[in-house]
Amino acid sequence: MNKIAVITSGGDAPGMNACIRAIVNTAWQDDVEVIGFRHGFRGITQDLAQPLHPDDMRLVSQRGGTFLKSSRYPEFREVASAQAAAKVLDSHDISALIVIGGDGSFRGAAHLQAHWQGQVIGIPGTIDNDIAGTDTTIGFSTAVDTAMDAIDKVRETAEAMARVFLIEVMGRHAGFIGLHAAIAGAAEAMLLPELEPQPKLADMADNILRAREAFPDSSYIVVVAENLWPGGVHELGNNLSKATGVTCHPCPLGHIQRGGRPNAQDRILAMQLGAAAVSAILEGKRTIMIGLEQEHVVEVPLHLTFARDKPLDQRLVQLQLGLQGVNLASKSTTKTA
Numbered sequence: 588m589n590k591i592a593v594i595t596s597g598g599d600a601p602g603m604n605a606c607i608r609a610i611v612n613t614a615w616q617d618d619v620e621v622i623g624f625r626h627g628f629r630g631i632t633q634d635l636a637q638p639l640h641p642d643d644m645r646l647v648s649q650r651g652g653t654f655l656k657s658s659r660y661p662e663f664r665e666v667a668s669a670q671a672a673a674k675v676l677d678s679h680d681i682s683a684l685i686v687i688g689g690d691g692s693f694r695g696a697a698h699l700q701a702h703w704q705g706q707v708i709g710i711p712g713t714i715d716n717d718i719a720g721t722d723t724t725i726g727f728s729t730a731v732d733t734a735m736d737a738i739d740k741v742r743e744t745a746e747a748m749a750r751v752f753l754i755e756v757m758g759r760h761a762g763f764i765g766l767h768a769a770i771a772g773a774a775e776a777m778l779l780p781e782l783e784p785q786p787k788l789a790d791m792a793d794n795i796l797r798a799r800e801a802f803p804d805s806s807y808i809v810v811v812a813e814n815l816w817p818g819g820v821h822e823l824g825n826n827l828s829k830a831t832g833v834t835c836h837p838c839p840l841g842h843i844q845r846g847g848r849p850n851a852q853d854r855i856l857a858m859q860l861g862a863a864a865v866s867a868i869l870e871g872k873r874t875i876m877i878g879l880e881q882e883h884v885v886e887v888p889l890h891l892t893f894a895r896d897k898p899l900d901q902r903l904v905q906l907q908l909g910l911q912g913v914n915l916a917s918k919s920t921t922k923t924a
């Protein structure tokens with residue numbers, strides 16, 4: 588019987604468990620045994636092996652996080668770590684490894700491939716959606732739902748009290764969650780790393796004051812991508828409050844965005860990619876990522892997934908900029924009866 592291995596690596600993402608289920612069940616039908624290593628690359632080097640059987644997969648798809656556990660393991664950049672991992676994989680007679688993770692994990696996967704003769708296959712699993720070569724990543728859709736839900740909740744109190752809120756969302760250095768959450772949450776403004784030019788504090792303050800003048804009894808929500816404003820939304824809130832004389836409440840969403848049950852879209856994506864990864868292995872493929880482009884499963888050379896930045900969809904950027912522009916409209920805002 589052939590044997591393959593799977594790990595979940597880096598920041599966990601809702602849908603990773605559904606992906607493991609698809610891998611295990613697809614492999615089983617082709618008489619391929621699957622072993623998981625707990626805690627990602629660290630778990631391979633420490634031989635934290637865990638056999639995986641279809642019977643154990645019945646209740647996993649609906650759970651967030653990853654039952655295989657994950658970790659960040661920068662030590663894996665070292666040649667000795669990759670060699671140690673290769674040795675452990677060989678000791679289990681493993682012929683292929685599937686890495687479910689983000690761009691850092693794919694770098695690790697490519698590094699391992701350089702020191703191991705087995706097949707390495709990547710599956711994009713990160714809430715950030717910042718991987719080139721795939722339209723979306725496992726966990727992104729659920730994270731956007733979570734951010735939207737949080738914005739909706741903040742909106743209720745913000746509207747009741749006519750307050751300004753700065754909601755910080757994750758994304759590391761990419762604005763995908765921010766853009767999608769801003770549109771879905773009908774935000775009045777957004778601050779994303781990809782926006783050129785970056786809005787200045789004075790402009791943001793001016794926009795808030797103009798919106799307060801036009802809609803004095805209303806809420807105003809700014810979606811802010813993390814790692815963008817020095818000191819985050821707390822510092823931005825202080826600065827804007829001083830500049831406007833209006834209290835701007837900071838509200839970082841943090842790791843809430845990584846948790847929760849995966850939504851249907853993420854489960855379906857995860858299962859498509861998991862099943863396709865096993866097929867690719869059986870066809871002898873190696874050093875690729877299995878992604879999704881325009882609803883079709885695609886195979887992308889692994890190094891291309893982290894060699895370039897993935898751009899935001901400019902149509903969505905323009906949509907949000909246009910919609911939020913209503914707050915700054917100079918024409919009369921008086922409602923007609």
Ligand code: F6P
Pocket residue numbers: 598659689713714715757758759760813845
């Ligand atoms: O990669 C996913 C992510 O949640 C990013 O959005 C965020 O910047 C980072 O992980 C946080 O990492 P950690 O949980 O290790 O602090």
